[in-house]
Amino acid sequence: MIVARGMEGQKVAVFGLARSGLAAIRALVAGGAEVLAWDDRDGARTEAARAGARVQPPEALDWSALASLVLSPGVPLTHPAPHPIVSAARAAGVEVIGDIELFARALGPKAERSARVIGITGTNGKSTTTALTGHLLNRLGCPARVGGNIGEAALGLEPAPAGGAYVLELSSYQLDLTQSLAPDAAALLNISPDHLDRHGDMAGYVAAKSRLFRGQGPSDVAVVGVDDPRAEGICAALGRLREGPRVVPVSIGRSVGSGIAVLGGILYDRTGPTVQTIADLNACPTLRGAHNWQNAAVAYGLCRPFLPDGARFEEAFLSFPGLAHRMEQVARIGATVYVNDSKATNADAAEKALLAFDRILWIAGGVPKEGGIEPLRPLFPRIAKAYLIGEAAPAFAKTLGEAVPHERCGTLAAAVRSAARDAAGAGAPVVLFSPACASFDQYPNFEVRGEHFRTLVGELLAAADPQKGTAACTP
Known part of the structure; x- marks a missing residue:
């Protein structure tokens, strides 16, 4: 742990108690600060108390006694509007900083x-x-x-x-x-x-x-x-x-x-x-x-x-092992490689994956970002077929139009089944899960989404003929 400096004897509020907020509490307490903490989640407040903070809701704070507000990066600072706790801190002349x-x-x-x-x-x-x-x-x-x-x-x-x-x-x-x-x-x-x-x-x-x-x-x-x-x-x-x-x-x-x-x-x-x-x-x-x-x-x-x-x-x-959910080759079944790129939460990230392969069976969708997949149009010739999931499916289908054969699958499980079927019939070399979308319509984050893809592919691999399933899913 890195111990906070310059806060000894001071009162500091920490708002938002995910990974960085809890680490900030521990660092501040170790540095001699008195920490007041809040999060809307009961479990997070319990963890904060265990870390040495006094749990106190924002409306009970005495701003005149506070030296700093340590804000979670997930809490709006300026847009679409400052969170009320940010406005209160600024009105009292209290600095608003983060864990970095x-x-x-x-x-x-x-x-x-x-x-x-x-x-x-x-x-x-x-x-x-x-x-x-x-x-x-x-x-x-x-x-x-x-x-x-x-x-x-x-x-x-x-x-x-x-x-x-x-x-x-x-x-x-x-x-x-x-x-x-x-x-x-x-x-x-x-x-x-x-x-x-x-x-x-x-x-x-x-x-x-x-x-x-x-x-x-x-x-x-x-x-x-x-x-x-x-x-x-x-x-x-x-x-x-x-x-x-x-x-x-x-x-x-x-x-x-x-x-x-x-x-x-x-x-x-x-x-x-x-x-x-x-x-x-x-x-x-x-x-x-x-x-x-x-x-x-x-x-x-x-x-x-x-x-x-x-x-x-x-x-x-x-010797670099790579990172999970980022162009991660999870299996080879027959002649087809299955690639988990769940971290691709926007079109720009998905573009990088599409540029790395040809004859792609592309699984995409989720919560769309502004602009959708229109910027990917020059790469449509690389896509043999698209399998669309989540909220973005109707808009993505409209963008693909007649340029790319596509199927509205709804769920990731249905998309993987359809892509595997088509891969076996057409000999396509890559099933690429690169969603170009956020995950929040069906999954809490891209990691859970990517793990689900890996599980689904693992089930395909287990069901494959041993002579055709030539590689196990990698951790």
């Missing part, structure tokens, strides 16, 4: 830190890049603690040893609540429309993502994907700062000066006086597709300043 701000204060100024801080954000690819960055560092000799918006909350991490690193996935919601984070290395993978209901508009979303670089200076590195115009604009703006970080652009498909590129699956480093060939990503089964090549290139750019020359990156890439 507490983490930054706990580590103290950069000159006092013994371990480096690496922050990673972007619309898509954050989790894979964060996990891969931690894997590369640990594999190549730099002890890393991985968390934030993935896995363990930042304040729940074990302290990194001197010379080690904290590798944090950071969402736009978390960045909105953070003022003093100063990462030694920071990365922006990409930006496409997402979470606009929480940021007001695209400009608000871009501004939230850009906050990651605010605390950086000339001794720091900013690794930025430049294959979409908004991220490229941020890269250019960072490059114009007189006291800004060293900027490393990353592109998939084109060379960039003083940057990192992946061309034909080969990772090249052009940041030095000569071009270096780093790794053949085509050989990495868990990093398939151009989107994963971007993840790998950004992870390399984040790790490179902290590792010795000659570090064996290709071997480290090859």
